[in-house]
Amino acid sequence: MKIILLVFFTFCFSHSLLAAEVLTVDGKVTSIVSFPKTYGNYSNSAQGLVGFYVKDLPKGCGSGQNRVVIDVDHPLYNSALSLALTAHSTGKSVRIAYFNTCTLRSGSWDFAYLMLM
Numbered sequence: 001m002k003i004i005l006l007v008f009f010t011f012c013f014s015h016s017l018l019a020a021e022v023l024t025v026d027g028k029v030t031s032i033v034s035f036p037k038t039y040g041n042y043s044n045s046a047q048g049l050v051g052f053y054v055k056d057l058p059k060g061c062g063s064g065q066n067r068v069v070i071d072v073d074h075p076l077y078n079s080a081l082s083l084a085l086t087a088h089s090t091g092k093s094v095r096i097a098y099f100n101t102c103t104l105r106s107g108s109w110d111f112a113y114l115m116l117m
Contacts, residue, residue, distance in 0.1 A: 027055035064107020
């Protein structure tokens with residue numbers, strides 16, 4: 001029984017310890033880019049990413065590009081892309097939230113959420 005409780009508490013606390021910090025920036029969407037997750041030969045089965053560039057967004061992980069990327073398989077992909085396209089075409093500001101990690105693409109922040117201001 002002690003082992004089960006130890007495993008349970010370890011799991012509960014390790015999740016919060018491993019959670020990445022979420023940061024936000026308010027600004028205008030300057031461009032939107034779509035590209036394959038890995039470069040190489042063309043493939044219909046390649047996974048895709050979309051990047052949102054926002055004015056005043058810091059460079060990804062300190063040395064990359066000032067963009068946030070989202071996987072096209074992410075549940076919020078369609079909503080996020082729609083909001084980014086609307087913001088870009090109307091010139092409205094957004095609040096973009098991103099994890100302080102660059103796991104999907106080195107040098108590009110990982111997407112958390114996007115809000116049209």
